[in-house]
Structures are given as structure tokens and as C-alpha cells.
Amino acid sequence: MESNRIANTNPCISFYLLLLLALFGHIGNMRAQYASLGLEEAYGLARTNYPLIKDGPLLENIAEINLQVLNRKRLPTVDLVGLGQVQSENVQIGTEDPNSPISVSVPLESYRSYLDINYNLFDGGLTRASKKAETTQLKVNQQALQVNLRNLKDQVNTLFLNILLLQQQKDLLAISKEDIVTNISLLQAGYDNGTVLESELAKLQVRKIELESEEISLQGDIDAFLEVLSKLLGAVVTNNTLLTLPEPIFQEQAALAITRPEQKLFEYQRELLEIQKRKFDADRLPKLSLFAQGGVGYPNPLNFADISTSTYGLGGVRLNWNIVDWGVSKKEKKKIDLQKQQIAVDKEVFEFDIQKSERESLQKLNALNAQIEKDRQIVALQSEILKQTAVQLQEGVINSNDYVMQVNAELSARQQLELHLVQKQKLQIEYLTLFGKL
Template identity: 45%
Template sequence: MGKNRKILIYSHMNRIYFIVALFFSLAVFYKATAQHKDKLTLSEAYQLAMANYPLTGQKSLLMEQTELSLSIIRNESLPALSANLEGQLQSESLQIGSDSPESPVFIDMPRESYKAYAQLDYTLYQGGLTHARREVEKANLEVGLNQLEADLRPVKDRINDLFFSIMLSRQQEQLIASSLSNIDASLQNLEAGYNNGTVLESEIIKLKVRKLELQNQQESVLADSKAAIKILGELTGLNLSPATELVLPNYNAVAEVELQRPEQQMYESKKLLLSAQEGTITALRKPRISLFAQGGVGYPNPLNFSDIGHAPYALGGIRMTWKIWDWQTTAQKTERLRVQQKRVDIQKETFEYNIETREDEFLEKMDALTRQIQNHQSIVALQGEILQQSEAQLNNGVINATDYLIQVNAELEARLRLHLYELQLQQLQVKYLTLFGTL
């Protein structure tokens, strides 16, 4: 029985170990594959790249800094308790009466004095200064966050460049593969003719040379595409492969759009910050009322000049301070803030002007590319018909390989040019929408 029980326990332990090992294996496998993407949209790439960008870490720091500043302001409005020690030595002191027996009163204050005391201060009214300081800190946070958004915007431009670089490389690779397929088919026909004695070997060699040239071009395009995919994966934090599908925004045409850049919010938040600072200046100009209490020990008694010994004491009261005349300093500080607000308005107008003046340029270029694409579609169709005729003529011995290769190159160039125009149009549309903040 004891042996069977040990075997049973050992069997259960093995099952537990197996389950634990399986769990960790699945966890590792999930971690390795969780970030793999078969399809990536442009908007997803924007979000992931900006979230993965080191500068984004400043957002939490900005919020933490603001929370600390607000906490400091809140604590500064609470009652303040301080410990103090004062001592002094003076050349003369108060003396009342004389030490003669005839004098009814004789007080001779010592020349040295000291007191040790604790003081409690509490501000009852400070003209809204605490509220104004809190508003300044909140406005500072908005400026920082909007500035961060503006600083992250160039990440979108980089993602755009990588997206279209990869897409262009893929289309080039497909077109080159199609041309290689045509050459392989023609080589089979020529080699059959060479075996029958109807085709010269030099014609076959010409096609083989062109095939090697296209293969080298294909390798170069693939290398560029892999490099761009790797960089895009590093920026987004994803595991991308050459098969990952890149998806562009779905739009048929781009018309005039409204400017929606983060820099605009940044300028507006700067104006709000200046307004909040104006509230602080106004609050400082108002009277301040506070309570105070003091208690300790002094020599001589700080409250009773007739007591020249060590004595405890206590006092308390209310205090008001109000700077009645400040030589127009408050008005000048307020005017300075308004001048700064006007400067911010000019900066915002200049920023918007520089972008909006480019709108017509983008729209004209997009219209021109649209017309070029329409014209070039006809060219590609005609070049395709000519290539079919040339292939039949090559197989029948009407033309040689050189003539055929010229037409292969012409048809390939036409298709490459068409796809280049289409990509240029898409890229121009994305740049336009990104520039105006729609994407």
C-alpha cells in the first residue's frame, strides 16, 4: 500500500509539473506572437509609433509634476507652525526711576535679551491667490501636453514615408516578377527554336543577361523593402513580416479640409496660461488677512517691561496687509501679459497662414496626377498589346531578342510609371491630410 501510494503521489506531481510547464510555454509563445500583425492600417501605425516613441514618456511626468505643484499650493494654504529663537545685545536700555531709596520706582532693563517661541500663522483671505495659482498650474499642464502633441506630429511624417516606401518596393517587385515570368516563357520558346536550328544562341544569351539584370534589381528592391519593414516594426513595436498588409485610409477624393493641427491648441493654451497669470497678478493686489498666535519664553518678559526675569508669554491676533499704492506696477504687468497674448495670436496666424497657403499647391498637384494616371492607363494598355504582338513575332522568328527586350522594357516602364503615379497621388493625399491634421 505504501509503495502504491508513493507511486500515486509521484504521478500527481508529474501531472502538476507538466501543467505548470505547459502554462509557461503557452505564455512565452503568446508573448512572442501577440505582437505579430498580418494587417496594419496607417492610423494604427500612427497610434502605435507615437505610443512607442520615447518622448511620449513625458506625458506622465508632466501630469505628475502638475499634481505635485497643486499639492504644494494646497499645503501652503494650511496653517504654518514655526519655531524661532531670537537674541540681541543693545548699547542702551530702558531705565525708569533711580536706584536711590527716595525713588518709588526703579526699573533697569538688561541690555541683552532673548526669546524662544513657536508661532502659528493662518491666512484667512488672500484675494483668491491660491485659486489663481492652481489655474496657472493647470494651464501650464495644458501647454505642456499640447506642446508634446506638436512635437510628436513629425512621427506621422516618418510613418508616411515608410508606408509608401514599402508599398512602392512591393509593387516594383511584383512588376519585376511579372517581367521575369515573361522572359522565362520566351526563353523556353527560343531554346526550343535553338534546338531546332531556327534561333541563334546569341538571342538566348541576350534574354538571360536581361533576366540576371532584373533579378539583381529584384534583390535590391527586396532589400530596401525589408529594411523599411524592419524600421516600421521598430517604430510601432510590432513584429512585421514582408507579408504584412499595409492599409491606407479609404477615400476616393480629397477636397478642401479644415486645419486641425495640435499646434493650434498649443497656441490657445498659451493664451489661457497668460490669462491665468493675469489672475495671479490681480490677486496679489488685493488685501490679505491672517491670524497669528505666538507663545514661548523670553528674557526679559517681552510683554511686561517691569518683569526683568525669565518669563513665559503668549499672544495672538489678526493681521491685514494691503499694498495701497504700487506705482502702477500691477497695471504694467497686466499690460505686458496682454502684449504677450497678441504675440501668441500673431504666431498662431503665421502658422496657419504658412499651411493654408500650401492648400492650392496640393490640390493642383493632385488634379495633375489624376489626369496623368488617366492618360497613362491608356499608354499601359497599348504597350501591353504591343508586347503580346512582339512575343508572337519573336516566337515566329519575325523579330530578334533585342527588339523583344526593347518592348519588354517599354511595357515594364509603362506599368512602373503608372503605379508610381498612383502611389504618388496616394502619398500626396496622405501628406495633405496629415499636414492639415485630418490624419
């Protein structure tokens, strides 16, 4: 019977609920209670409430600091240097005879302490390329964050549709229970008049209690899903909250354009690699800088004839040009070209998988439409049979067992119809989410 089918799914539902509760149990306190909540509004609440959203400002702050560091690297560098050395031989001119006209003997030990100042006049565009790489890296990181946050949509979809399905099943149980209650009242009158056996009345009462038990079980599952949804959204979602789904905005045979955040991520990754190639080019260009050095040394570092402790200073222009790097830059740029090809392949695979899923979804939708049409026909027939069975029960033509079996058959047909309707909604929502339209 349908009641057994529902009961058999409870362990899976309970496991799923425990998993979700464990996953979202740490998310913040409730902020608001909603009388009505749309699916797209729930997406926004989930994004705002999810802790990962805090990464956005952090990424911007890190990028800003990195840019400030690059700017400060263009400022002059000032280093304090101390140097002491002893050598086995040094300059010696003339003889040690004090009467010699020329006598210079530089000490074997020397000491220096000085300030070394360097200012980069031209770095070949390396700083400019580094800044561009930093801003592009920020775009890559932010887009990767958007890709990760997009996964929340799938979780919201699952919770919404599970709640709606369980609520529909609970409503159907209430309809069947109402029919049972009506016939219990009619049989009660017959029992009071002595025309109906007590056992016939008891069978209907048992079925009524079974339906009430199933209602309690379904309500427990609904409450658990609502609890998980509330934690995910950071808002109070109750049984009184009306959950609404968007109307399908596509023709089931029409192809949709893909507008997923992953596509921008691929583009930003390619852009970053291209900028890195420019950095290799800039690194090969000549570098021009000013330098100055001033301090005190023993003996005088600039005048070998002065062997006393002396102050000194010097300055000039320095040119650095890495003329030969043995093909390192060429190999690095070749590697970047291969990485760009990898990204192109990843994008192609991503879009191919979506297009493949599109065909599968449309085939399933067509099959569900056919099933739903048949379900409606079956429900209409089962409802008509139930009406006739109720009349036959009241007239004593059939017993309570026959009536309860028809109640179950009609309930099963309605549940099957609602299940397929929700499955269709699920496919439509997943289809729109897959293409980035939700």
C-alpha cells in the same frame, strides 16, 4: 534604362534607412505580428510604443503634487524662532540708588525663543487663481505632448508609402521576368532545332538574371523599411503583412476644416495667460491673517519692568495691503496682453501655412491625375507593342536586343504609372494628415 534609375536611388534609400534605424533602434521589443495593418492602426501602435507617451502620466502626477502643495500652503504655518541681540543703549528709569522709589534698568542684551503661528484667513483669491493656473498648465503640457506625438504620423506615412512603392516595383519586375522566361522557353526550342543562335538565347537569359538581381536589391530595401516600421510600431511587420491605406474622404476641390492639436495648444496657452492676469489682480487685494506668538525671553519682551527670564504670549489679526506697487502689476498685465497677441499671430501663421499648402497640394493632385491618365495610355500602347515584339522575336523578324529594349520600355512605363499612383496616394494622405483628418 529604368533599371539604372532604380539603382541610382539606392544610395539615398540606404542613407535614409540607416538614419531611421539609428533613430528607432532603441525602441522596445516586438509585441505582436500582423497579417494586415491599416495606416490609422499603425498611428495608434506608434503612439503607444513611442517612449514620449510616458510623459502623460508624469505630467498628471506633477500637477497633482503642485495642487497638494497649494492646498497645504493654506494651512497654518508654525515657525520656531531664536533671537539674541546686544544693543548700545536701553530703557533706564530712575537712578541706581537702591533707596529710589523707582529704579528700572533694562539689560543691554536680550534673548528670545518662541513659536510663531500664522493662519491666512483671506488671500484675495490668490490660491484659487494659482490652482486654476496649475490645471490649465497641465492642459498646455498635455496638448504640447499631443503635438509632439503627432509627428509620428509623418514618419509612419513615409515608411508605409516607401514600402508600398517598392513592393509595386518588385511586382512589376516579376511580370517582366515572367515574359522573359516565357520567351526563353520558346527560343530554347528553336535553339534545340538549330533555328536560333545561342547568342540570342543568352541575351534573354542575361536580362532575366538582371531582373532577378534588381528583385533582390528591392527586397533588401523593403526588408530594411519593414524593420524600421516594426521598431517604430513595436510590432512585427513582415513581407506577408498587407499594408492598407484609407480611401480618400474628401473632394479634391473642397476645402477642409483644420482640426490640428496645435489649435487647442494655442487656446490653452491664451487661457493660461488670462489666468496669470487674474493672479496679479488677486495679489493686489488685501490679505487678512491671524497670528500668535508664544515663548520665553530675557528680559520679558512684553513687560520692560520685568528684567527676569519670563514666558510670554501674544496674538491678533494682521492686514496686509499693497496699496502702491508703482505700476508693476499694470506693466505685467500689459506684457501678458502682448503675449496673447503673439499667440494669436502664431495661430494665424500656422493656419495660413496650412491653407497655402492646401492650394499647392490640390494643384499637384490635378497635375498627377493628368499624368496618370497619360501613363495609362502609354502603358497600354507599350504592352501592345511588347506583344507584337514577342511574336516578331518568335518568328525571327527581330533579334533579342530589340525584344529586350521593348521589355525595358514597357517595364519603365508601368513603373512610371505606379510611381505616380503612389505619389498621388502620398499627396492624399499628407493632405488629410495636414488638416488633422488622419
